[in-house]
Amino acid sequence: MSDSAYRVETTSRLAQWRIDNLASCTYRKSDPFKIGKWNWHLSVEKNRMLFVKLYPEISNLTRDNPPIASFIIRVVCSVGDRKSLTHPEITDKQLKNNDDFVWSIEVPLTGKFIIDVEFLDLKTASPDGGEPCSIWAEGFPRKRSNATALVCLGRMLTESIHTDIIINASDGSIGAHRAILAARSPVFRSMFSHNLKEKELSTVNISDMPMEACQALLSYIYGNIEHEEFMTHRLALLSAADKYDISDLKEACHDSLLEDIDAKNVLERLQNASLYQLPNLKSSCMRYLVKFGKIFDIRDDFNAFLQNADRELISEVFHEILGAWKGF
The missing domain is CATH 3.30.710.10 (Potassium Channel Kv1.1; Chain A)
Structure with missing residues (x-):
């Protein structure tokens, strides 16, 4: 089995693990992937049910400042009509070890599928005992030198x-x-x-x-x-x-704008990236739509985008789609 079978792709606050095949009784753990300050793992175990776990890698950072995570996790069948199962939204759950979040799935899954995790927020406990602080607010570029x-x-x-x-x-x-x-x-x-x-x-x-x-x-x-x-x-x-x-x-x-790309704003972000010549933002939006397959989740919005967007930008999107298809 190649190393790619364990690799998790990430962009902005989204992580995806593509699993080509899972035997009837087996366990698999992903390579570490970085979201926020922490390295994370996904794992799957298949017996009579499928168990999906998300947890931070054990480290001094995790022990001293365990993440308090809000996220949406899905399992998407990557063939046919892309049926998906979605866990109810997790809000402000502290994750320290691999038993803090376990999703038991009774629906049988065969063939290729994708585990899709969208991080809505990541917080750490306040050192003074107050409300947890979002790590994505800490990097705000406010000059404090004087x-x-x-x-x-x-x-x-x-x-x-x-x-x-x-x-x-x-x-x-x-x-x-x-x-x-x-x-x-x-x-x-x-x-x-x-x-x-x-x-x-x-x-x-x-x-x-x-x-x-x-x-x-x-x-x-x-x-x-x-x-x-x-x-x-x-x-x-x-x-x-x-x-x-x-x-x-x-x-x-x-x-x-790179930090919180999601299905509601990705097309607007893509158009702004093109308008204001922001190549990194454009690339991240393209990856979110095409490589991560989110274009299937916003078909109505994408159809409206095709009616109104700049022709050159639409051409770039379709070239990205064609390039992704060639990789299969």
Whole structure:
């Protein structure tokens, strides 16, 4: 049996283990695969029933900070009409060893099948005994190298201290500082350095952003954006980052959008990846749809995508599908 029989493919928060054949009485354990901070294993045991287990690899990290996992796990028959069995959603379950999650399946399974695990969240216990903390909120790119300066910049914005330019959003206005905008964006710097209307009138019109999203953009520029605010306005911030050439914001949005690709957002993410030239996001969306077979789960949405998406992007998707078929 080749090593590929034990390999688990991963992307973003999704893991898939493809099993070509399982004898009537047998046990199989996957190679380790990394999701979040931990290495994980899947195992299957077939006797009178099929037992599926998901657990973290034993390590000092697991002993000291066992994952508190929320996930959806499915077994999908990979031939014919792709029948699937889905375990009820697991929420905030601490996993320390290979007996903490066991799924007993009575339905007989033959031939090829896929074990599909979609991690919704991974948390660790709070060191001060408070609520568990999501590990995917820990990496939020908020600069803390000079906390005092950031607080002062934030106050300049929120308290309108000596503002000298007005930002007009689609449904409101807010004061800002042209020096700070110019320092963060070469596009703003060009506006204020030449005899353009923005310099003459001391206004910048951002008519394609509502006030809340515009406030989030300024909060990022001034260094005092909150994680929830960032997550709420990621796509609008990505568009603004591209428009005003704020490369660090574009990278932050890109990294964040890579982390939680799922069936509800994958087509929108794919179109944004194409629009804003984000090759890693495009590749991850393609893998999710094609290599992991999720295109079968969103047929109606995909049909609507085919009616409205850019022709070149549609062509890329079909080339990806054809390439995957050649591998079988």
